[in-house]
Amino acid sequence: MSSVAPRLALDAIKRHYGPVIALDGAALHVAPGEVHALLGENGAGKSTLMKIAYGLEQPDSGTLRVDGTTVTIRSPRAAMAFGIGMVQQHFALVDAMTVAENVALGGSAHLDLRATAQRIRAISADSGLPIDPGAMVRDLPVGAQQRVEIIKALARDARTLILDEPTAVLAPQEAAELLAWTRRFAEGGGTVVLIAHKLREVLRVADRVTVLRRGRTVFTARAAEVTEVTLADAMLGEAERSPVIGVVSDNRPAMSDANAVLVLSDVTVRDDGGVVRLRGATVSVRAGEIIGVAAIEGSGQRELLRVMAGRLQPTTGRATVPTEVGFVPEDRHRDALVLDATLTENVALRGAATRRGILPWASLERDTTALMASRDVRARDATAVIRTLSGGNQQKLVLGRELAGSPSALVVENPTRGLDIRATGDVHAALRGARAGGTAVVIYSSDLDEILALANRVIVVAGGTVHEVGMDRDQVGRAMLAAGS
């Protein structure tokens, strides 16, 4: 430890939610002027620990020090007073307000939008975060909304920024820019705590790394002294290291000659407001291949996937989609699961539209129990309420449901978002298994590495048009940005 008092020090922090122990003596020391990465699997306690530092949660016990002084932080307002700001995963912005109004919101009682806009321009220029104070938040892309959140914190004189998985919502180039920005912010005297899960990213940008596992701090070191393997070991425990770390393209089976099972020809989709979201898309997916879809958020990939999954009718053009196509949407809580229903009921949901008469509950429950065993879904039993399951287990159930009966096509959207390394490995294995079984698989992921690791071919959606590109990181990246404007 250096002689300088840590900017932020949390020690022996405990926090439980009912019977669940979220933090069990976690510690984190962040030196002034560093980018400190906080790593851990889902549920390791990263977000909880940082919410405690930001005053959103109170610890059961433990100490919190800012610049060497022991403090109690009861609210985000109190955290702000210590110069601590946080950008959470889900932004706290009012869509129907301008950037300036959002920044002014929750500030001093006196509202002076002109002064606020001035201040935003000054901060924007100083920090190198381009933003238009007069823009409506709902019109901004995700990356810009994130900048608004950061500027909000800076406008309240935050010198320490906690960023909760900031790159999860960004395209690769945007993510790289944000990470480069955190370095500059730190070099200018600021301090950054970066909650992250992409190990490669972390090693590139962080000065130091702390790893949480099951609510305890298990590892802390200078980033220069560790490798991806060391970090993965620390996150998972030595015995459980996943083979997906440091993803390398695996040996893919040769592309089959089977006929295309999922065909879109010249498909155009307009949204309810008449705006063209997808223009003249022509794609065909063959049995036994995985097609990767790469796109910056909002490029029309959402509509493309839903047309491919038979969930959206094209405005013009033709989509040939097998009736039993499986679909794993990105937001499983909203679109894939009924959280207050049982596992059995959630499995029964697939095909519920065409069933008649009395449902065969006993056999549905047997099917669900079998599915739990084959997909390693951990729950009390098939009558458990799905809300009580971890995200990984919920996703494995969704995937298992959609793959039941070996559908000829499967469309998945960000299938591993929010999952820990182990669950991610299980999902990837299931997708490869489906391909081996002859299913035509379409995967969209905002993580380009994930696409490149799984896909046989890659198509890029940019500005509503679809192109096929080579399996090359740079080529895909360039195509994603092209035509986007």
Next chain:
Amino acid sequence: MSRVIRAIAEPVSAGVLSLGMLAALLAVSGYPVGEALAALWRGAFGSWSVLASGTLVRATPLLFAGLAVSVAFRAGILNIGAEGQLLMGATAAAAVAVTLPASAGVVGLLLALVAGVLAGGAWASVAGVLRQRFGVLEVISTIMLNVVALHVTGLLVRGPLQEPTRTFPQSALLDAALRLPRLLPGTRLHAGVAVAVVCALGLAWFLRTTAPGFRLRMTGANPRAAASAGRIDVARVSLLAFVASGALAGLGGAVEVTGVTFALYENLSPGYGYTAIAVALLARLNPVSAIGSALVFGALEAGASAMQRDAQVPAGMVGVVEAGVILVLVASEWVGRRAGRGGPLNRGGTPRSDPAGPSDTEPPSPTSAPQLSAT
């Protein structure tokens, strides 16, 4: 097992709770607590005759309307219009019954009941179509339609449906052949109570085991997932739920006319459709539990008139208590949600093939339907 106990325990505890509240209210207002409660008890359960003619007769329309509210809420529809749907059901049934000759007999009675079902369903479908076509909130439209229904009835009993002497704002009396049969001689207890109980059991079975019932529950619990993962036509399911809800309330109105009042008049319902919301909430939207909660409220209403008569306590006092019970229910849901459990509205029946399964956790529950309290 625990579910059965719960289905009985909850209405009972609500009954005890409301009696406690009533006692406190009486004491504060300076009424003789013991005397008033004794009168209430006598009026609700004092003899077989008051139980049958008072409590059970009052509980019947409450059960019909309570089921109507339950099925709507389980589908994610906040139907506050059971009152108007019940009234339209009563109006249609009366119109059919006074038009038919006495010789129509049982067939005529059935036709009147069917007319009530259709009219209630049609009245609710207005709100359903308004919601689907124009995005009109059903909370608003159903309340508005209650007022319209009241005036339509008022108009009819002063116009086309007025009794032959043209003196009173009510319809002619139904011929005895077109009335529901009495279950207990010497009391007002009619066959409608049995119909209501059959409807409750049938609705529970429908929701729990059948495919359309499952679609309805899933649509109510998460319409987006129902549409995306289940590929369910949620607009259609919602509209059907509106109609089913209105039909149950309409049947309640038809039963009231053919079993109790034997004539149509404006103030046929003393707010059954509103009290039904409390009936449904107390039953956690479970149709079987609704039988118990309809009894609790039926007893309170029957007892209230006895209390007014014998102890000079205004019957409105009971209305205050009923509202209090609703507030307690909504608050307990909120507390439950804060504690990380599903609130009362988030529970209900579900298929379980292992009756001996762990009973510490609440059986799942497909409804998260309407959330009545803010999070």
